[in-house]
Amino acid sequence: MTLRLKLFTAWCLFLVATSGVASYYGWSLFADSASTSSSSGGARGPTHK
Amino acid sequence: MTQPRAVICPSCGGSIEIRAAGYTVTLGCRYCGSVLDVAHEDVRLIKAYRRAVKNFAIAPGARGTLFDVEWEVIGALRRRSAESGDWQEFLLFNPYSGYRWLVLAGAEWQFGTMLLDRPENGPRSVSWRGGDYLRGDSETATTVTVLGEFYWKIARGDEARATAYTRGAEVLSCESTADETNWTQLIPLDDSAVSAAFAVERKFVGAPQRRARRNDTDDLPMMFLFALIALLAVGLVQELVSRPRVCTESTSEIIVGAPSFTTRIGTLEVRRAYQFVTISAVSSNINNRWIDLDYSLVNRQTQQSIDAYGLIEYYTGTDSDGPWTEGSTGAETLIASVPRGTYDIYLDGGAHGWPNDPSVTVKQVKPDEWTVQTSADAENPWAPPEKVTVWFTACTGGFSWGMFWLIGFLLFAVPGAMLWWRHREDD
Amino acid sequence: MESLTCPSCGAALPVRDPGLPYSTCAYCQTLVRRAEGTVEAVGTVAVLPADVSPIQISTTVNRDGIAATVVGRVRWGWSDGSWNEWFLRAADGRVFWLGEAMGMYMLTCEYPAVLDVPGIRNFAEGNPMARDCTVKAGGKWFTATDIKDAACLGSEGDLPFPTLPGWTMTNVDFRNAAGDALSVQRDAQGTTAWLGAWSDLAGLAPGNLRQIEGWTMPRALA
Numbered sequence: 001m002t003l004r005l006k007l008f009t010a011w012c013l014f015l016v017a018t019s020g021v022a023s024y025y026g027w028s029l030f031a032d033s034a035s036t037s038s039s040s041g042g043a044r045g046p047t048h049k
Numbered sequence: 050m051t052q053p054r055a056v057i058c059p060s061c062g063g064s065i066e067i068r069a070a071g072y073t074v075t076l077g078c079r080y081c082g083s084v085l086d087v088a089h090e091d092v093r094l095i096k097a098y099r100r101a102v103k104n105f106a107i108a109p110g111a112r113g114t115l116f117d118v119e120w121e122v123i124g125a126l127r128r129r130s131a132e133s134g135d136w137q138e139f140l141l142f143n144p145y146s147g148y149r150w151l152v153l154a155g156a157e158w159q160f161g162t163m164l165l166d167r168p169e170n171g172p173r174s175v176s177w178r179g180g181d182y183l184r185g186d187s188e189t190a191t192t193v194t195v196l197g198e199f200y201w202k203i204a205r206g207d208e209a210r211a212t213a214y215t216r217g218a219e220v221l222s223c224e225s226t227a228d229e230t231n232w233t234q235l236i237p238l239d240d241s242a243v244s245a246a247f248a249v250e251r252k253f254v255g256a257p258q259r260r261a262r263r264n265d266t267d268d269l270p271m272m273f274l275f276a277l278i279a280l281l282a283v284g285l286v287q288e289l290v291s292r293p294r295v296c297t298e299s300t301s302e303i304i305v306g307a308p309s310f311t312t313r314i315g316t317l318e319v320r321r322a323y324q325f326v327t328i329s330a331v332s333s334n335i336n337n338r339w340i341d342l343d344y345s346l347v348n349r350q351t352q353q354s355i356d357a358y359g360l361i362e363y364y365t366g367t368d369s370d371g372p373w374t375e376g377s378t379g380a381e382t383l384i385a386s387v388p389r390g391t392y393d394i395y396l397d398g399g400a401h402g403w404p405n406d407p408s409v410t411v412k413q414v415k416p417d418e419w420t421v422q423t424s425a426d427a428e429n430p431w432a433p434p435e436k437v438t439v440w441f442t443a444c445t446g447g448f449s450w451g452m453f454w455l456i457g458f459l460l461f462a463v464p465g466a467m468l469w470w471r472h473r474e475d476d
Numbered sequence: 477m478e479s480l481t482c483p484s485c486g487a488a489l490p491v492r493d494p495g496l497p498y499s500t501c502a503y504c505q506t507l508v509r510r511a512e513g514t515v516e517a518v519g520t521v522a523v524l525p526a527d528v529s530p531i532q533i534s535t536t537v538n539r540d541g542i543a544a545t546v547v548g549r550v551r552w553g554w555s556d557g558s559w560n561e562w563f564l565r566a567a568d569g570r571v572f573w574l575g576e577a578m579g580m581y582m583l584t585c586e587y588p589a590v591l592d593v594p595g596i597r598n599f600a601e602g603n604p605m606a607r608d609c610t611v612k613a614g615g616k617w618f619t620a621t622d623i624k625d626a627a628c629l630g631s632e633g634d635l636p637f638p639t640l641p642g643w644t645m646t647n648v649d650f651r652n653a654a655g656d657a658l659s660v661q662r663d664a665q666g667t668t669a670w671l672g673a674w675s676d677l678a679g680l681a682p683g684n685l686r687q688i689e690g691w692t693m694p695r696a697l698a
Contacts, residue, residue: 005268005275008463012279015456019283022452023290026325030451031385032357044339045403046364046375054526071527072579074557088557090525118694144528144688145677145697147579165580165674166655200578202556229621 056087060097068110068123068198069142075203077102077124077195079109084195084204095204100473102127102196106153106253107139109197113246115160115238118146122247124197130188130211140199148200151243152235153253158243159220164232168214168221175214175221177234182214182221190224269471272464280457287448291325296444301398305338305435306406309399314344314441318391326387327447328394331379332361333438335400339363340439343397344382348390355392357384361439364403383447394443407435482506483517492533492547493565496634500548507631507640519640524551524630529576530677530697531562532686533633537574539583539680540673544572548633552626552647563635571636573670574680575659581680582649582657584672587613591669596660600667605648611658614671618650618658637665 001009022028054070057063063080067073067087075095076085082098105125112121124140136154150161168177173184192207207226214221220235244254297315317326330342339362346355359382364375480489484506489499491510498518499508505521535546544564551560562574575582590596590613599605609620624647631639645663651674659670677685678696685697 002268005271008272009275011463012275012460015459016279016282016286019452019456020286020290023287023325023449024321024323026291026323026386026447028325028383028385028449028452029455030383030449031325032359032382033355033384044360044362044401046362046366069528071525071529071558071560088555089553119692142579143694144579144691145530145685145694147676163578163580164655165676167653169653200557 056085056092058083058085059092059094060085068121069144069200072142072200073123073198074201075195075199077197077199079196082194082196086202102194104250105139105196106137106250107151107247108250109139111247113243115141115149115151115242115246118143120146120149120246122151122197124195124199126195126203127193128190129193130190132186132188135193140197142198150233150235151238156240158238158240159235160238161222161233161235164221164234167232168223175223177221180216180219182216182219185213185215187212269464269467272467273461276460276464279460280453283456283460284453287453291446291448293320294444294446295320296442297394298440298442300438300440301396302436302438303340303398303400305400305402305437307399307434309341309343309397311395311397314394314396314443316349316391316393317346317443317445319387319389319445322389323386324445325447325449326384326392326394326443326445327381328357328359328384328441328443329379329381330359330361331440332363333378335361335363335378335437337364337366337403338400338437339376339403340400340437341398342380342382342439344384345395345397346384346387346392347395348388348392350390355384355387357382383449385449387445396441398439400437480508480510480515482508483515489515491634492545493563493634495565495569496547496563496636498636498638499634500631500639502632507638509638518638521639522628522630522641524549524632525558527551527560528688528691529560530685530688530693531560531574531576531682532684534684535562535686536683537564537583537680538683539675542566542570542572542583542585544570546574546633548631548635550631550635550639551629552624552645553629554624554626558629563633572672573659575657579676581675581677582659582672583675583680584657584659584670587658587669587671589613589669590658590660590671591667596667596669599648599660600662602662605646605660609650611650613650613658613669614656616652616654616656618652618656620648621651622649623647624649637663 054067055064058078060083061081063078074088076087080101082100082102084095086093086095107122109122109125112119120141120143122139123142126138127135129135139151141149141151152159152161168175174181188211190209190211192205195203195205209224209226212223218237222233222235224231243249297317299314301312328344332340342359344357359380361380362376363378366373482489482501485504487501487503489501497509500521505523506517507519507521509516509518531546533546537544544566546562547565548563549560551558560576564572564574570585572583572585590611591600593611595609595611605620605623607620611618626645626647628639628643645661648660650658655674657672657674661668682697
């Protein structure tokens with residue numbers, strides 16, 4: 001196993017652990033919280049062209 | 050006639066001295082990597098590249114003495130085959146002794162001399178100057194990079210079928226292209242002999258580093274495999290760790306065009322310090338309608354509320370390309386970091402039409418009762434208003450696809466970048 | 477060695493080989509035709525491109541009973557490169573070509589017998605030569621490996637044909653497994669065949685090699 005493959009394996013394990021911790025605390029960068037934007041108000045419609 | 054010939058690279062403008070003037074036909078520019086045809090007085094650009102070719106064990110221009118002859122490295126090639134990975138070849142020149150080759154494959158150096166005579170073919174071996182050479186494997190060798198001078202036409206991507214015939218440590222290599230077949234005698238050369246003769250780049254000196262380097266090419270598939278395994282693990286971990294999953298369901302009817310109204314979807318208990326709450330909403334068949342869904346999770350104890358939104362929109366139409374649809378009739382809302390507690394989930398919802406709301410009249414009949422009337426159907430002003438039904442499922446726990454794909458990107462970015470970098474080095 | 481002067485610039489025009497009709501003036505590149513003690517300028521030869529050939533006019537070779545001296549050189553260019561052909565004269569009057577390619581040398585003497593071979597006669601009549609054409613010459617079998625249309629890029633010394641710009645020829649190289657060489661050349665004067673062998677420089681036992689700047693002549697060759 002080369003050094004860089006070992007480093008990459010460590011990186012993989014780090015990301016798996018991070019995802020576990022994030023899930024445990026219900027934390028996500030992509031949550032649909034109201035502070036990000038609100039759906040009510042403005043008119044909507046298709047963006048189809 | 051004795052002054053050296055210098056050419057200007059038509060691609061980068063760099064000035065390059067031709068060392069084997071009169072013999073050299075192809076030149077790989079040392080400034081930009083472009084491959085030039087210098088066979089004639091007017092230099093022609095065969096293929097332009099934008100990056101200098103680097104990472105050779107010996108830099109062209111180096112001189113050294115091997116077998117009592119002084120050689121100048123005038124060209125360097127990186128070649129590759131599926132079977133052997135990458136190796137390097139150096140073209141040596143001495144005007145009185147002609148051309149020789151120096152080959153670096155893995156940790157091994159070889160000294161090559163082109164044969165003027167041809168070995169005689171046998172079924173599994175060839176004989177040359179009284180010796181029998183056993184036929185070994187054949188492989189297709191592809192030229193990856195070209196630097197310096199060559200006495201024949203050469204370009205990146207050139208392929209040759211190479212077969213090795215061995216007798217002890219000595220190898221006869223037969224390389225054929227569509228046009229010609231060349232035989233080269235290769236004899237092993239000691240590391241120290243090469244290092245003593247030429248300035249060999251440090252990372253190519255000493256076997257351990259080189260062994261690591263040889264494996265370089267092989268660990269990329271492993272990285273992709275590891276990344277895939279890690280991504281599957283991430284999916285499993287996200288699914289399992291976000292539990293326990295408790296759900297509540299309800300159904301609402303929403304009048305299209307009416308002002309938004311508020312209703313309670315249900316109650317959920319978050320049993321861990323923090324959890325996701327996922328609310329999925331699925332509507333009945335709607336068309337050219339959108340439904341705003343503003344959710345509030347109100348903590349029974351503290352009365353603090355967490356807000357989130359969802360949106361269902363679905364449109365259809367026809368244009369010059371034919372019918373189209375946009376959106377979907379469902380929406381999933383992920384609420385992050387909901388602290389422990391019992392929550393009432395409220396919906397503030399409204400449905401709308403596109404491009405216009407059906408016009409509705411809302412009348413307050415009693416303080417507590419409203420009637421809503423759609424006037425779209427003028428024929429029948431008392432027709433019931435258009436309603437859409439939405440089924441809600443709110444659950445603790447959840448799966449953040451955004452996080453999943455973000456981590457997927459971070460996993461695959463590393464080997465992906467290496468692959469891209471390698472290809473960049475190749476062109 | 478009798479001495480003539482260049483009709484164009486008046487410089488001395490050494491006669492290295494009185495048997496050859498053409499000579500290139502080393503000073504003004506005038507191609508001179510010599511006949512019965514008279515000289516006549518017939519045109520201007522292109523300046524030879526710089527090269528690092530170790531051969532020069534007056535270089536001697538000694539191989540397989542051939543002891544000859546270089547008296548002239550023509551440089552040929554084809555679509556993918558160029559090469560030198562050195563013309564040599566032996567003391568007994570025989571002439572040789574020394575072709576120089578890939579740092580290797582092909583020393584040949586004229587072998588007209590092969591011109592009667594149908595494949596080569598066909599070529600001599602102006603038809604194309606088939607690659608992989610096989611002929612027997614000097615008791616050995618040869619295969620055509622290399623067919624080139626070449627144009628004269630310049631010359632020096634004494635030569636058997638006029639090397640003016642625009643002089644062209646078609647050259648067919650035949651080889652065999654033993655390293656023998658057969659070269660058939662067709663130009664405006666006709667077709668000639670030359671038989672010999674490939675060799676490295678040391679194998680020619682050369683003398684009077686050119687001193688190339690920046691390089692030490694190996695002791696064995698000096």
